[in-house]
Amino acid sequence: MPEGRIIKALSGYYYVLDEEKTWQCRARGVFKKRGISPLVGDWVTYDQGENQEGFIQTVADRKTELVRPPIANVEQAFLVFSLAEPVFNPLLLDRFLVHTEGAGLRSIICLSKVDLLRDGYQAIKETYEQIGYPVLATSKKTGEGIQELKALLRNHISVFSGQSGVGKSSLLNEILPGVNLQIGQVSERLRRGKHTTRHVELIPVEGGFVADTPGFSQLDFFDVDPEQLGYHFIDFKPYIADCKFRGCLHISEPGCAVRAALADGQINQQRYDNYAVFLEEIKEDxxxxY
Known part of the structure; x- marks a missing residue:
């Protein structure tokens, strides 16, 4: 039975790339009965009908899965955040990082529109590189960082995510000439981006695939337990095992190794403050x- 990867899902159809051909497929009814929904990025088997149409028969086990955006088997996430228009938002970036860590993805921070605010770039870069995240500066206007971005995409399945209006589609248009993804403008009144991308689609690039995904500005923590949140902060992980109490929330417990590292300057204060905001949000939810 032929195999391929779902590269787009739209209006009830799944578009399966098999070598160089794309087949328009529907999913068998058995998937609904089993509670399975094929996702973009899934490796599937399908039967071939006429006019390059068919039905998906099986979905292979997934290595990774994201809920929002709904996509499977991604290896790395480029978290695109602008330095200006809209202004850089460290709280939202850390929120994204919690989710990509939970999904087991390699996270690469991509700071766009660096030509608009070079003064603030170096401090952000140093903060997150010290934590352990690669940070790439890009500019559509100057072409800065585009070649480095292409090299990081090579032979991987990657997803671009971030706040609306930060330039995700603009960057992809630079990487993929001729694709012409729709670009949104930043609202002058609200100073935030307008949503432009309406569906998830994998685009072949540099021996792998890249997904342009719908922009969004809210992420919840429904699947994160309070005791597990600290493990989603890679700068907390080296210290958690040394906390006095198992299940330490790193807020007021005695013998907390995370807070000791914070006091010693080993953990960034803003990162810790964002952790505390997320923890309270999870507890309140x-x-x-219940």
Whole structure:
């Protein structure tokens, strides 16, 4: 039975790339009965009908899975955040990082529109590189960082995510001439981006695939337990095992190794403050639900 990868899902159809051909497929009804929904990025088997149409028969086990955006088997996430228009938002970046860490993805921070605010770039770069994240500066206007970005995409399945209006589609248009992804403008009144990308699609690039995904500015923590949140902060991980109490929340417990590292300057204060915001959000959500 032929095999391929779903590269687009739209209006009830799944578009499966098999070598160089794309087949328009529907999913068998058995998937609904089993509670399975094929995702972009899934490796599937399918039967071939006429006019390059067919039905998906099986979905292979996934290595990774994201809920929002709904995509499977991604290896790395480029978190695109602009330095200006809209202004850089470290709280939102850390929120994204919690989710990519939870999904087991390699995270690469991509700072766009660096030509608009070079003064603030170096401090952000140093903060996150010290934590352990690669940081890349890019500019559509000057072409800065485009070749480095292409090299990082090579032979990987990657996803571009970030706040709306930060330039995700603009960067992809630079990388993929002729694709012409729709570009949104930043609202002058609200100073935030307008949503432009309406579906998830994998685009072949540099021996791999890259996904342009719908922009969004809110991410919840429904699947994260309070005791596990610290493990989603890679700068906390080296210290958690040394906390006095198992299940330490790193807020007020005695013998907390994370807070000791914070006091010694080993953990960034803003990162810790963002952790505390997320923890309270998770606890409040659980109080509402239970």
């Amino acid at each position: 659980k109080r509402r639900r």
